[in-house]
Amino acid sequence: MATTVIDTIPAHLKPFVPSPTPATVTTEKSTIWGWLTTTDHKKIGTLYLFTALFFFLVGGLEAEIIRAQLGGPNRHLVSAETYNQIFTMHGTTMIFLAIMPLSAAFFNFIIPLQIGARDVAFPRLNAFSYWVYLFGGLFISIPILFGHGPNGGWFGYVPLTTKAYSAGINIDFWVIGLQILGISSLAAGFNFITTIINLRAPGMSLMRMPVFTWMAFVVQFMVILAFPVITIALFFLMMDRFFGTQFYEVAAGGDPLLWQHLFWIFGHPEVYILVLPAFGLVSEVLPTFSKKPLFGYPVMVYSGILIGFLGFGVWAHHMFAVGMGPVADSVFGVTTMLIAIPTGVKIFNWIGTIAQGQFKATSASLFCVGMVALFTIGGISGVMHSSPPADLQQTDSYFIVAHFHYVMFGGSIMGLFGGIYYYFPKFFGRLLNEKLGKWHFWLTFIGMNLTFFPMHFSGMLGMPRRIYTYDAGQGWEVFNHISTIGAYLLAVATAIFIYNFFKSRVSGDAAGPNPWGAGTLEWTIPSPPPVYNFAVLPTVTSRYPLWEGKQADIESARINQQSGKTAEQLGIAIPYGTIKPLLAAAFMIIMFSGLIVGHWLILVGAAATVLALYGWLTSPLEPEHH
Amino acid sequence: MSTATVSHHYSSTGLENRKIAIWAFIGSECMLFVSLISTYLIYKDRSVVGPYPHTPWTDPSTGHVYHAILNIPVTSASTFILLMSSLAMVLALSAVENKGKPQRNLGERILGNSKLWLFMTALLGLGFLGCQAYEFTSFVNEGLTIKTNLFGSTFFTLTGFHGAHVTAGVIWILTMLFIDFKRGLGPADALNVDIMALYWHFVDVIWVAIFTLVYLIR
DSSP: EEEEEEEEEOGOOOOOOOOOOOOOOOOOOHHHHHTTOOOHHEEEEHHHHHHHHHHHHHHHHHHHHHHHHSSSSOOSOOOOHHHHHHHHHHHHIIIIIHHHOOOOOOOHHHHHHHHOOOOOSOOOHHHHHHHHHHHHHHHGGGGGGGGGGOOSSTTTTTTSTTTTTOOSSSHHHHHHHHHHHHHHHHHHHHHHHHHHHHHHOTTTTGGGGGHHHHHHHHHHHHHHHHHHHHHHHHHHHHHHHHHHTTTGGGGGOOOOHHHHHHHHHHHHHHHHHHHHHHHHHHHHHHHHTHHHHOTHHHHHHHHHHHHHHHGGGGGGGGGSSOOOOOOOOOOHHHHHHHHHHHHHHHHHHHHEEEEEESSOOOOOHHHHHHHHHHHHHHHHHHHHSSSSSHHHHHHTBBBHHHHHHHHHHIIHHHHHHHHHHHHHHHHHBBOOHHHHHHHHHHHHHHHHHHHHHHHHHHHHHTTTTSSOOTTTTTSSSHHHHHHHHHHHHHHHHHHHHHHHHHHHHHHHHHHOOOOOOOGGGGGGGGSSSOOTSSSSSSOOOOHHHHHOHHHHHHHHHHHHHHOOHHHHHTTTTOOOOOOOHHHHHHHHHHHHHHHHOOHHHHHHHHHHHHHHHHHTTTTTTTTOOO | OOOOOOOOOSSSSOHEEEEEEHHHHHHHHHHHHHHHHHHHHHHHTTTTSSSSSSSSOOTTTOOOEEEOOOOOHHHHHHHHHHHHHHHHHHHHHHHHHTTSSSSOSSSHHHHTTTTHHHHHHHHHHHHHHHHHHHHHHHHHTTTOOOSSOOOOOOOHHHHHHHHHHOOOOOOOHHHHHHHHHOOOOOGGGGGHHHHHHHHHHHHHHHHHHHIIIIIIII
């Protein structure tokens, strides 16, 4: 049988190639060196998934310590100084090391599959992003083990974080670590923008793309526009701390509000960066388990784009209490209310999807329905903050903590868990245990509400954020007590999930190409996919090729599901594995650490990074095509 | 810079991946420089002590008179040098794209010499950097450092970021020049030279904005 003939025959004319066992055939060895040198988006996505889940547990442990400390009045479980490090790292870890990378796991694994591509546009840059994340995550997380953890809050307000008020190296790790992590996200942003624009299969117009890819597309634009701003904010703080500049020095005429503006111009788009991927996952899961297409696809796309734009116009609602004046307060109040509209529209479309379909309650779909409900609650408290006078009471209280945990946990995390249950079979070829999954869901749903709903009340009763302890007799004890119990329940729920995750990888039920009967391209190939993804690059004629596609789509899907051939047999060039992205990442972190270790190391690290980059850029990505 | 030779694989838009990526990168860099420039503008006229960019200042404690720090004529010259480097870059790209076509007279031989124009681009870029170095050291000698006041901090950080970008660009151009000497650059390399040119022109445009907002506008 000719090996390259298949690639040249139009899809609808290709013969069906039967194979006795639809097997995953890969020439890749699953060794440690294979993982260190991988440029395969599926492997990189898997690395992100494991690392992100690890950091989720780290952030969760930090949360448990917080709740244990606050469970009753005047406790002293940890010192006040340690407590500052714990809550700072809880926020930093959850946002930058858990939620964003969990989204990245799905961007990496799923986007090329959903658009019918063999990989992302720049596979080595993709690997680089991961290694920078891993090394940067370790850089920012390890110091707390030695008592030098960042302790200025996840948003690092000046002047607290200036050298005058934070003389130790704690903030230095934070300032440098976040800049490192920013580089990881920026590189991925350029990669996925190029991938989504340029590597879509024939026939996949933008308005035929799955909504998850659309939301990811909006997110990448937000990343590349927002991260430079926080980079500059951090750079200024770093310059003040290390080199005595005056950016945030009041005595020199500097303005602490400069930090707040720069930070929140990044920070607000960041929260939409955190939630839009989860929105995208929900928009994939709910149609599958309602057995009908997403309700109002164009509206879902346009509302996502609108959220992306408007997200850059609301940042000062984090600053209603600083005295910006009535004009600024009013403008940002109005824009914040406006952004509730495209967000709310999505809720209705998800309800519309389920309402007229044949809903099936699985772990995946339950988490997504839970997301819709809990995010709505979080959105309601959010729109309450949009009124500046109301926010004067709410700001910096536990009412805000309640809000953002409803949208971040109830929204992002629930949606991401839904995505994990949905896509686990595609990643690993096995199904997660449904019974354990439902226990995980219900315990999480109950635990989450137990933990965070009472915070609305303690916040309204005046309990401030970030306090180490509190006196009895203010009416806060009962709410904190319930929250702590809820947090312990969440720990149990998460333990069940981790057990399920690792057990199912080994002994879960085998999953075929499409265990859920879904409609999009990633379900037209084996689980897990072969290294080349698609034996035959599909031609797309609809939004749900497996539900509505023409005969050619179905035919290419059949070929892809049962090909069973290696890349060599199909004549597909696979990019080389290479250690250079890892080396470039490692040398870059070494260069940054020179700021703390010694300035000579900056030069050494920079030289080594440049050498690694030269080696990377002058070697070919893949074998020559015929 | 990569030696990958195949660049005609399928794409959804007919554009090359690297072209799209460099534009996304430039968009991101715009936000970087907008943040730096905005900070400079917000902090303009808010320095508590001098020296100042456009006005003289007498230090009340020492009585020392500092003149206006910025030197428009000198910086106009360095701006001109940088702008000419963009012209050289355009000619370099054109030479690479048209390599192999017959060169009928001296003029065409000069215009078609990619090594010459890459060298000129790098030389003019280095010239700009040399002017910056001269300017910065003279400011420091005159009493303005990055720590002195808000003007010093914002000015040196902004122009320093720009200078770092120019330096990276010069290294890129010199690498391309080295490859031209080693194996020659031809139409197959046009995409890579084009991307380098886009980056270089972007850096030039940023300088035009900085020169206007920092030096020319009082």
